[in-house]
Amino acid sequence: MPLLGWRKDARGFPRRSARSFASLLIISACISAALASWLPLQTSIITVFVFAGLHNWFELRYFLMRLPARFGRSRNFFIVAFAGIGLLTAAYVSLPALYYMNVWSGASWPGAIATWNTLMLLWIGALVVMRAKQKSNRDWFWVVPIIFTLSALNWLSPELFRLAIVYAHPLVALWFLDRHLRRTKPEWLRTFRRSLMLLPLLIGGMLWQLSRTTSLADDNGLFWRITQHAGASLLPNIASHMLVSTHVFLEMLHYGVWILALPLIGATGAIWKVETIPLAGHSRGFPKLIAAILICGLFAVAALWFGFSANYTLTRDIYFTVAMAHVLAEAPFLLRMI
Secondary structure, three states: OOOOOOOOEOOEOOHHHHHHHHHHHHHHHHHHHHHHHHOHHHHHHHHHHHHHHHHHHHHHHHHHHHOOOOOHHHHHHHHHHHHHHHHHHHHHHHHHHHHHOOOOOHHHHHHHHHHHHHHHHHHHHHHHHHHHHHOOOOOOOOHHHHHHHHHHHHOOOHHHHHHHHHHHHHHHHHHHHHHHHHHHOHHHHHHHHHHHOHHHHHHHHHHHHHOOOOOOOOOOHHHHHHHHHOOOOOOOOOOHHHHHHHHHHHHHHHHHHHHHHHHHOOOOOOOOOHHHOHHHHOOOOOHHHHHHHHHHHHHHHHHHHHHHHHOHHHHHHHHHHHOHHHHHHHHHHHHHHO
C-alpha cells in the first residue's frame, strides 16, 4: 500500500504528488497480487506472523483517536457498541470451545453459526438506527430491510455467509482510508478512488490466471488450516490455490492500510505521543489509562510473535478466533465516520 511521504506547498499537494500517489498504489497492489499468486502459503505465513498483531495495535490506536473525550449524546451508541463487541466476541470464542467439549453435536454447528451471524447483523442494524437518529439530514432506515434480508439468507448457508465475511472484512480498511482522505486530504480522494478501479481488474486477472491451477498441498496441519480458512472445504470445486491467493492478497491490502497508509497520512497521530489521543489529552481525560492500554497492546504483539515462533499453528488458530473483536469494532467506528 502507498507510502505517502510528499511535501506540501502553498497550494497543498501538487498534481505531480497525486500521480506519484497513484503510481505507488498501483505498484504496491501489483506486487501484493504477484506474491499472493506465486507463493500463497508462504506469503500467508509470513504476513500473518509479522503483521497480524501489529496491525491490531495500529487499529487500536486509531480507534482511541476516534473516541471523543466526552460521549455526550453518543453515550447510548457507544454503550451498545461496546456491549455488542464484548458479548459477540465472547460468544464467538465460546463456539469452538463448546463444540470440542461435546456440548452439541456437529449437526448443531450450522445452527449455532447462523444464530451468531443473525445476532451480529441485528447489532449492526441497531447501531445504524441509533446513528441515523444523530444525523438529522440523512435517512438510513433503508438499511433495516437489508439487515433482515441478510439475516434470512444467512440461515440458508451459515458457513458460506461467514466465509463471505472473511473475504469482505479486509476491504473495510479501504473504506476507512477513503473516509479519512475525504476529511483530511480531499484533493487526494479522486486519485485514490480511481486507483481502486484497479482492484477488481487485479482480482479478475488473478482468478483467470489461477483457474488453471491445481489445489495446494495441504498434507500438514498448518497448510490444511490455511486452505480451510480460505474456504477450501466449503468450495470444493474451486482450486484452493485460487482461494488462498485471493484471501492473502486482500489481507495484504488490509495490513498495508492500517500499518502504512493511515499512520503516514496522520490518521493515528504521532504514535509515540499519547497526548494526541483526545481521551488522554483532555483536561479531564485518562492519560495513564490510555498509555497503559497501548503499552499492554505492544506486549500482546510481542507475545503473539513469541507464540508464532513457538507454535505457529496453534497461535494462528487462537489469533483468528480472538481477532473477531477487531472485526466487530470496525462497524461502530466506521458508522461514526459516515
